[in-house]
Amino acid sequence: MTQSPSDLPFPHVDDVGRDSGTTLITRVSEARVRPERFEAFRDFILSTVRAFPDRHPGLVSHEVLLAPPGTLLYVSRWRSEGDLVAFAGEHWRDQPVVLPGEDEYLAAPLQVRHFTLVPLC
Numbered sequence: 001m002t003q004s005p006s007d008l009p010f011p012h013v014d015d016v017g018r019d020s021g022t023t024l025i026t027r028v029s030e031a032r033v034r035p036e037r038f039e040a041f042r043d044f045i046l047s048t049v050r051a052f053p054d055r056h057p058g059l060v061s062h063e064v065l066l067a068p069p070g071t072l073l074y075v076s077r078w079r080s081e082g083d084l085v086a087f088a089g090e091h092w093r094d095q096p097v098v099l100p101g102e103d104e105y106l107a108a109p110l111q112v113r114h115f116t117l118v119p120l121c
Contacts, residue, residue: 024060025078026115027088029096032108035069041105042072048099049074058083070107 033041045064053059058079065073078084084092096110 023080024117025081025084026117027076027078027084027092028113028115029074029076030111030113031072031074031102031106032111033070033072033105034107037105038069038072041102042066044099044102044105045072045074052076056083056087058086 031041031045042064049062049064052062060077060079062074062076065075067073078087081092088097089095093114094112096112098110102110
């Protein structure tokens, strides 16, 4: 199930990649959530990330993916490494962004991975 955390329009992902000369970076943060706290965590994340497009201009798109009762993914797509540094800090490659109060919902530490788009054409 996919829920869009924002009603703001984003450029299509294809408009950022190969034609613009920019490498799109997809960041996936995986939260292993205590099942009894899943719905509260979902609401907490959705209310927090709604404001991200206004705060982080390098954010091209984002979404929250749910796999109840214990997994939530926050997937964000970024224009450049510099944009990710501005969002997550110098250690963006291996350190997740942990929101204040987030630990109370988690069954395990957040995991973060990054992917780059490989055009099929």
